[in-house]
Amino acid sequence: xxxxxxxxxxxxxxxxxxxxxxxxxxxxxxxxxxxxxxxxxxxxxxxxxxxxxxxxxxxxxxxxxxxxxxxxxxxxxxxxxxxxxxxxxxxxxxxxxxxxxxxxxxxxxxxxxxxxxxxxxxxxxxxxxxxxxxxxxxxxxxxxxxxxxxxxxxxxxxxxxxxxxxxxxxxxxxxxxxxxxxxxxxxxxxxxxxxxxxxxxxxxxxxxxxxxxxxxxxxxxxxxxxxxxxxxxxxxxxxxxxxxxxxxxxxxxxxxxxxxxxxxxxxxxxxxxxxxxxxxxxxxxxxxxxxxxxxxxxxxxxxxxx
Amino acid sequence: xxxxxxxxxxxxxxxxxxxxxxxxxxxxxxxxxxxxxxxxxxxxxxxxxxxxxxxxxxxxxxxxxxxxxxxxxxxxxxxxxxxxxxxxxxxxxxxxxxxxxxxxxxxxxxxxxxxxxxxxxxxxxxxxxxxxxxxxxxxxxxxxxxxxxxxxxxxxxxxxxxxxxxxxxxxxxxxxxxxxxxxxxxxxxxxxxxxxxxxxxxxxxxxxxxxxxxxxxxxxxxxxxxxxxxxxxxxxxxxxxxxxxxxxxxxxxxxxxxxxxxxxxxxxxxxxxxxxxxxxxxxxxxxxxxxxxxxxxxxxxxxxxxxxxxxxxxxxxxxxxxxxxxxxxxxxxxxxx
Amino acid sequence: xxxxxxxxxxxxxxxxxxxxxxxxxxxxxxxxxxxxxxxxxxxxxxxxxxxxxxxxxxxxxxxxxxxxxxxxxxxxxxxxxxxxxxxxxxxxxxxxxxxxxxxxxxxxxxxxxxxxxxxxxxxxxxxxxxxxxxxxxxxxxxxxxxxxxxxxxxxxxxxxxxxxxxxxxxxxxxxxxxxxxxxxxxxxxxxxxxxxxxxxxxxxxxxxxxxxxxxxxxxxxxxxxxxxxxxxxxxxxxxxxxxxxxxxxxxxxxxxxxxxxxxxxxxxxxxxxxxxxxxxxxxxxxxxxxxxx
Numbered sequence: 015x016x017x018x019x020x021x022x023x024x025x026x027x028x029x030x031x032x033x034x035x036x037x038x039x040x041x042x043x044x045x046x047x048x049x050x051x052x053x054x055x056x057x058x059x060x061x062x063x064x065x066x067x068x069x070x071x072x073x074x075x076x077x078x079x080x081x082x083x084x085x086x087x088x089x090x091x092x093x094x095x096x097x098x099x100x101x102x103x104x105x106x107x108x109x110x111x112x113x114x115x116x117x118x119x120x121x122x123x124x125x126x127x128x129x130x131x132x133x134x135x136x137x138x139x140x141x142x143x144x145x146x147x148x149x150x151x152x153x154x155x156x157x158x159x160x161x162x163x164x165x166x167x168x169x170x171x172x173x174x175x176x177x178x179x180x181x182x183x184x185x186x187x188x189x190x191x192x193x194x195x196x197x198x199x200x201x202x203x204x205x206x207x208x209x210x211x212x213x214x215x216x217x218x219x220x221x222x223x224x225x226x227x228x229x230x231x232x233x234x235x236x237x238x239x240x241x242x243x244x245x246x247x248x249x250x251x252x253x254x255x256x257x258x259x260x261x262x263x264x265x266x267x268x269x270x271x272x273x274x275x276x277x278x279x280x281x282x283x284x285x286x287x288x289x290x291x292x293x294x295x296x297x298x299x300x301x302x303x304x305x306x307x308x309x310x311x312x313x314x315x316x317x318x319x320x
Numbered sequence: 321x322x323x324x325x326x327x328x329x330x331x332x333x334x335x336x337x338x339x340x341x342x343x344x345x346x347x348x349x350x351x352x353x354x355x356x357x358x359x360x361x362x363x364x365x366x367x368x369x370x371x372x373x374x375x376x377x378x379x380x381x382x383x384x385x386x387x388x389x390x391x392x393x394x395x396x397x398x399x400x401x402x403x404x405x406x407x408x409x410x411x412x413x414x415x416x417x418x419x420x421x422x423x424x425x426x427x428x429x430x431x432x433x434x435x436x437x438x439x440x441x442x443x444x445x446x447x448x449x450x451x452x453x454x455x456x457x458x459x460x461x462x463x464x465x466x467x468x469x470x471x472x473x474x475x476x477x478x479x480x481x482x483x484x485x486x487x488x489x490x491x492x493x494x495x496x497x498x499x500x501x502x503x504x505x506x507x508x509x510x511x512x513x514x515x516x517x518x519x520x521x522x523x524x525x526x527x528x529x530x531x532x533x534x535x536x537x538x539x540x541x542x543x544x545x546x547x548x549x550x551x552x553x554x555x556x557x558x559x560x561x562x563x564x565x566x567x568x569x570x571x572x573x574x575x576x577x578x579x580x581x582x583x584x585x586x587x588x589x590x591x592x593x594x595x596x597x598x599x600x601x602x603x604x605x606x607x608x609x610x611x612x613x614x615x616x617x618x619x620x621x622x623x624x625x626x627x628x629x630x631x632x633x634x635x636x637x638x639x640x641x642x643x644x645x646x647x648x649x650x651x652x653x654x655x656x657x
Numbered sequence: 658x659x660x661x662x663x664x665x666x667x668x669x670x671x672x673x674x675x676x677x678x679x680x681x682x683x684x685x686x687x688x689x690x691x692x693x694x695x696x697x698x699x700x701x702x703x704x705x706x707x708x709x710x711x712x713x714x715x716x717x718x719x720x721x722x723x724x725x726x727x728x729x730x731x732x733x734x735x736x737x738x739x740x741x742x743x744x745x746x747x748x749x750x751x752x753x754x755x756x757x758x759x760x761x762x763x764x765x766x767x768x769x770x771x772x773x774x775x776x777x778x779x780x781x782x783x784x785x786x787x788x789x790x791x792x793x794x795x796x797x798x799x800x801x802x803x804x805x806x807x808x809x810x811x812x813x814x815x816x817x818x819x820x821x822x823x824x825x826x827x828x829x830x831x832x833x834x835x836x837x838x839x840x841x842x843x844x845x846x847x848x849x850x851x852x853x854x855x856x857x858x859x860x861x862x863x864x865x866x867x868x869x870x871x872x873x874x875x876x877x878x879x880x881x882x883x884x885x886x887x888x889x890x891x892x893x894x895x896x897x898x899x900x901x902x903x904x905x906x907x908x909x910x911x912x913x914x915x916x917x918x919x920x921x922x923x924x925x926x927x928x929x930x931x932x933x934x935x936x937x938x939x940x941x942x943x944x945x946x947x948x949x950x
Contacts, residue, residue: 141937145930147881149888150922153904157911157918217425224381225440225491226413229405235439239430258793262885266908276796277889280803292796299793313430 091290094275099294101271105263106256108187109194110249116195117202122233124203125210137207140200151193152266159189190263198252205248209241243310250306254299328498328531329355329378334391334401336370336377342604347373348555351391357498360525360532362542362549362563364578368600370555371535375501378533379418380408396498413444417492421504423484427476433487434460434472440494459490464520482513486520493524500525500532506541518545539582543567548637551575554601554611557630561638571633571645573618610643618644686938689931696928700746708740712896720914730916732906738916741898742924748892748899749925752813752883753876759818761872764825769860771826772833783830786823794820798882802891810893813886817879828871832864866943873936877929884925900925 124133214237222236261273279287336348348370363371376382378393380400393400420426437456441447460468463486506514525532549566551559559572577596598615609624622643630639715735723730729738771779798820845859886892887901895902900921907917
């Protein structure tokens with residue numbers, strides 16, 4: 015099943031590039047390229063061979079870890095991706111830690127006392143937040159942080175890799191982390207709160223209360239586990255979409271992750287790089303969903319039995 | 321109260337009212353009775369008579385918002401009405417416990433049953449992990465579950481209905497409560513299992529010296545297992561007395577209707593089922609008179625206008641609420657199975 | 658959130674949050690409807706409103722703050738922000754409406770049919786759709802739009818619309834499945850009702866509430882998506898105003914002119930908030946649990 019999906023995705027990413035209008039050779043050579051050069055390049059790229067042959071050559075290379083060498087930048091596609099990927103991962107990791115650390119306790123509090131002032135503020139706030147697209151969040155954040163507070167944050171080389179200087183690294187990741195964490199928090203809080211409220215109405219919770227155990231224990235030991243299924247589901251989808259959609263944040267804040275690289279690749283018509291990134295990201299998303307499904311099964315054995 | 325006081329529970333003028341969108345709903349009104357130690361009292365009535373709300377209110381488990389409870393519930397000296405959640409929690413499990421109707425929904429489906437029993441032992445009695453596990457397995461055996469050590473690790477979904485209810489009983493009894501509230505414990509089970517569970521409860525209450533409030537709509541269940549019976553209708557007690565009296569010398573027509581409407585094995589084949597005409601009243605729109613009057617074949621004008629209070633019958637402890645009660649007799653012809 | 662995960666969240670919430678009785682729609686609901694209506698009217702009739710020409714560059718008033726003449730101020734080319742915001746709403750609203758028209762126009766009937774008919778048709782179609790769902794649509798959208806020049810609103814509508822078909826399909830199909838297995842549908846079938854009648858009279862009214870609320874959320878998502886695309890230069894390009902490209906333009910002049918960032922953002926956020934709120938309220942109002950005895 016997984017293999018099937020990955021296979022289709024690879025075909026999709028491969029074909030996608032070839033579907034696009036525009037002659038690759040003109041792009042590479044420049045608009046003034048002579049027809050003779052174009053033909054030579056055509057043959058060199060193997061574009062004259064039948065499409066399925068091109069596909070199999072490419073896939074063969076991919077399996078060996080060779081995603082080709084970009085014609086634009088003259089560097090290995092796999093290498094570029096390998097450099098950019100950890101940045102995405104760091105961004106995702108940091109933002110998810112923050113959003114879970116906030117969402118879980120707050121949702122528990124809110125669900126315990128629905129319609130309390132805390133609950134109302136949080137629910138209204140998160141509802142409002144989800145109406146704010148993440149690019150607006152960033153623009154406004156930038157407006158306040160750099161303009162009003164005068165803290166310099168972005169420039170072309172504001173990102174500092176982790177192993178160089180981890181403090182500067184965390185500083186440069188602060189804004190993207192906040193932006194992504196806000197979006198994720200909203201999702202997790204709403205889903206968890208909702209599910210918790212529903213779970214708390216089940217009879218086994220009343221039974222647990224009648225055993226004389228504390229409310230806190232009931233929340234964490236009894237209510238949380240069944241409700242976490244929904245949370246995990248949301249997390250799987252959310253993280254997958256962060257991997258695919260984190261480009262906007264990266265682009266705005268000059269963080270050279272996969273998204274940023276993808277945009278740059280598209281702008282320079284570096285089709286090999288685009289192809290490689292599309293493949294890696296798609297496979298990544300599928301893998302994430304797969305992993306989360308697996309974890310959900312462990313948490314709630316009912317699902318596998320039903 | 322000292323341990324020598326024979327009365328374990330005193331309920332006095334207990335009333336539970338829910339605030340609903342349609343107005344105040346008096347689910348339970350003016351309920352008063354005593355329960356001695358080691359005594360079993362049955363509470364019978366149709367659906368909607370307030371039986372379940374009564375047990376939850378006695379325990380203090382009713383929902384926290386939009387509900388008003390007045391009156392007094394004295395459990396072994398502790399006042400339950402108006403007590404703080406913390407105070408009530410100190411009593412739950414160790415003084416009073418409850419078992420619910422549907423064992424599938426009263427057990428946490430994603431937690432192993434053994435751990436669910438452990439929890440009471442460790443949290444309420446402070447037992448260590450190992451001790452709690454050992455005791456849990458003992459309890460499983462006590463409630464009649466075969467291969468208890470093996471079943472300790474089972475999930476509720478892996479057990480049959482009867483076994484699940486046994487687990488629920490084990491959990492309730494884990495800390496040896498003095499009072500057990502059993503809310504229709506067998507209604508959701510197969511008929512063949514029902515008797516087993518009831519016998520188990522009888523056995524356990526003897527061994528553990530518990531008082532039991534047994535709520536059911538099935539009269540056959542209470543006939544031989546209770547010493548007294550409370551008959552409820554529309555949230556109020558309409559008759560209360562010893563089991564024998566209520567079955568054979570009841571005064572309230574509703575009690576008679578209830579008794580008559582349960583099908584009996586001793587009837588001839590093709591005997592028509594007796595039903596009580598009409599439906600239970602809408603508690604949001606209660607009339608001034610007796611709540612049963614619209615359906616009662618003995619109703620008089622006074623019954624429709626004035627609500628009867630409980631008045632004592634001949635035998636001590638027997639009371640009924642009716643203006644036009646059935647005449648006193650030595651024996652009624654309504655037989656029980 | 659400018660990604661599809663919000664739709665997933667709504668699916669989840671719809672499953673879990675079921676109020677016990679009809680909740681009234683409320684004053685806030687109607688206020689939001691009013692705001693949406695106002696925006697729509699503004700978008701359609703912009704030409705007839707007394708607005709300053711959105712393309713006119715007034716060199717005497719560059720980066721001016723809000724004033725009576727320029728309600729929202731001007732941008733760095735002297736163009737009136739207020740009128741640009743009003744004209745810009747055309748882009749966002751058409752994108753949202755158009756894309757959802759395509760998405761629901763194809764995805765919804767297919768989803769309903771598949772859920773109702775089941776069988777091979779359903780299995781094949783659903784598997785195909787699920788494969789498409791696994792593929793991150795955002796990337797494909799960006800890739801396709803960036804190579805498909807020149808930029809135009811229509812292209813955005815088509816690409817996003819088509820990309821949303823699998824998601825709409827899944828949502829509608831799931832909703833229909835929940836209803837189609839209910840007893841009253843089987844009862845209707847047994848009574849001899851034709852498929853068409855069942856679909857129209859029984860199924861449709863029952864999935865309409867959820868369908869409409871997803872439609873609204875979908876529109877909101879598309880509008881936000883257009884904003885993101887504008888940042889990448891994939892939406893309509895200036896001087897044609899759109900909320901997205903205005904916010905994009907504001908990035909370089911944040912220090913001198915915060916207004917160019919603030920007003921289009923406000924306009925977009927308010928509109929999205931109203932959409933989401935209406936969708937949420939509708940769902941709460943119609944999707945009531947069966948009364949427990």
